Amino acid sequence: MGQRxxxxxxxxxxxxxxxxxxxxxxxxxxxxxxxxxGSITLFFFLLQMVTGMFLAIxxxxxxxHAYISIRYIMDEVAFGPFIxxxxxxxxxxxxxxxxxHMLxxxxxxxxxxxxxLLWIVGIVLFILTLAFGFSGYLLPWDQRAYWATQVGINIVGTIPLVGDVLVRIIRGGQNLGAMTLNRFYALHTLFLPWLVMALVAVHLFILRRVGPAGPWDEVRAARFQEPFWPKQVAMDAVAxxxxxxxxxxxxxxxxxxxANPANPSDTTFMPLPEWYFLFYYQLLKYLEGPWEIVGTLILPLLFFAALFLLPWLDRRKERRPVSRPMVxxxxxxxxxxxxxxLTISIREVSSIPKLDPSxxxxxxxxxxLDCAGCHRIHGEGEATAPDLSYVGDIRDRDWLIRHFRDPQAVVPESEMPEYGLNEQELNDLTSYMLVLKR
Ligand code: HEC
Structure with a gap:
């Protein structure tokens, strides 16, 4: 059948x-x-294209609408969370x-x-992949997205002379907002995919022109050859x-x-980048004040310059690792x-007690609401009403919510005012009361 x-x-x-x-x-x-x-990388690029197209629906x-559209994907769309x-x-x-692949x-x-040339196009593709990651992170427009992007933009802003201009270009205005989201989306779904597709084609074209390098032992490389089909194709497919x-x-x-929807006024949120940017984020913590620019400009510049120039920095013909001790x-x-x-960073992140946003x-x-006008917590506030330092030990959520909703209904003749709080506020205030424990 297939044959015919x-x-x-x-x-x-x-x-x-x-x-x-x-x-x-x-x-x-x-x-x-x-x-x-290399084949696995190409496969994942295609997978990102396909899943990305479905998300774009x-x-x-x-x-x-960004946040609720993602919420909708997660809550309502068939296979939405999976995609x-x-x-x-x-x-x-x-x-x-x-x-x-690079290693x-x-x-x-x-x-x-x-x-x-194959290497240089590869490095450009690597940089574009990082740009994919950075631009995609903002799209859900939740707290993580907003604050991590804010941090990224602040890093760019520390670059002397051009920092301000670059920030303007990335952000598209005075603030991280609607303009930013739009250009990140355009970058993520139009500019980058087309650029990467074109460069992947160039990458493969060059590969086919010069041929793969093969083992570092040139004698072994010369002795025996095998076509791409069927064995390498099979290995690629299995991997x-x-x-x-x-x-x-x-x-x-x-x-x-x-996370919760992006809230530019809630500065209590601790921003964290994706794990593959974490090591860099950690490095920046050590480089403060006048050293900042070393982390935000000099080291990245040196790193990418070294990558691009590697074929010329290591120009001897010998490919055996033992013969290239410096590199x-x-x-x-x-x-x-x-x-x-990365290890330090992960350890630091996981040791921070997860403060409930509520x-x-x-x-x-x-x-x-100036509750301290009547109550005292650990010595702070007036003492005309019960001390709340350990209220979490004696009251439960249900009691507190009923009490906040209508103090007099729970404690007749209570002098505590009724605040007319909505459900979310009742919940949040109660969550706070419940952590006040011995
Ligand atoms: C005008 C003074 C006043 C203000 C303002 C006030 N309260 Fe009270 N509160 C009281 C009094 C009096 C009681 C004791 C009677 C009662 O339990 O209703 C009380 C009781 C409580 C209790 C129960 C303590 C217990 O275990 O018996 C909690 C919890 C509480 N207040 C929280 C708050 C919070 C949170 C706020 C701010 C939103 C607040 N109060 C504002 C006067 C005040």
Whole structure:
């Protein structure tokens, strides 16, 4: 059946040369599991395109509707949470496999002459992938999105001379707002996808022109060759299947998060970037005052300059890692720093007691309504009414809510005023009362 269909098509489209071009690329040294990462990266790019297109059916890039459109996807749309979570975890997977792909090329010295152009286009693709991550993070327009983007923009703002202009361009105005969301959306769904598609084509074109580098042992590389089809194709397919399976498992087990809607006036929210930016965020914590610019400008500049210039910094023909001690130690050193910073950062993040936002809002309400005009908490406030320092020990949620709703109904002749709070305020105030414990 398949055979006959192929013959039918072949008579009309003359597929022979296409088949040759797609599948016959010779791989020096033969197929290997170490070469699968490029294909997996491409697969995840396609997965992001497909899941992204489905998200775009419901998503609305306006500050008024962005959040509720995501809420709608999560609560109402069939398979909505699954598709969004695939997109969320797919982005993380993309970062991991693109990193592994680069590491493999680095380890094998595959960026060396005559493959410099392949490497450079690859680095540009890597930068564009980071831009994908950064722009996508803002789109849900929740607290995480808003404040993490604010931090990112502040970092850009510290760059001397051009910082202000860059911030204006990124933000599209005086504030992080409607203009920003719109341009991030355009960037994320139009500019970046087309740019990346074009550059992936260029990347693959160059690869097919110069051919893959193969093992670092040139003798072994020269002795034996194997076409892309069938063994490497099979290995790529198995690896893609495996990683896809892992991402699906993540998407099911841990749906993409959605915090409260973005609230520019709630500065109590602690912003956190995605995990792949965490190590950098941690680094910036150590570089304060006059050192700030080292972290926000000099180091990133040096890093990307080193990446772009790598084929010329390491120009000897020898590709064996043991014969490239300088480059190898630089690479290992960089990785060690990244892993250390990431570990510290994760430890710091997880040691912060998760302050319930409802408690925070309750605390703010307590101040706004001037409860301290009658009550005292740990010595603060007037003492004309019961001390509330340990009210969480003696009252439960139900009692407190009933009491706030109508004090006289619970304690006849209570002098406590009735505030006419709405459900959310009642809840928040009560959450705050309940943490006041011994
Ligand atoms: C005008 C003074 C006054 C103000 C203002 C006031 N209260 Fe009270 N509150 C009282 C008095 C008097 C009582 C004791 C009678 C009662 O339980 O209703 C009381 C009781 C309470 C109790 C119960 C304590 C217990 O365990 O018996 C809580 C909780 C409480 N207030 C919280 C608040 C909060 C929160 C605010 C601000 C929104 C507030 N109060 C504002 C006078 C005040």
């Amino acid at each position: 269909m192929y013959q039918w098509l072949d008579k009309r489209l003359h597929l022979g040369p296409v088949k040759m071009a797609l599948l016959n690329e010779p791989i020096p040294g033969g197929a290997s599991w170490i070469y699968v990462f 419901y998503y609305s890039p306006s500050t008024e 969004r979570s695939l997109h969320h975890w797919g982005a993380s997977a993309m970062m991991v496999v693109i990193g592994l 493999q090329v680095f380890l094998y010295g595959a960026y060396k002459r005559p493959r410099e 893609i299947g495996l990683v896809f399976f892992i991402v699906v498992a993540f998407a099911i087990a841990s749906p993409a998060p959605l 190898m130690s630089a690479g290992v050193g960089f990785l060690a720093v990244v892993v250390t910073l 408690v925070l809002r309750g605390k703010i309400l307590y101040q706004e």
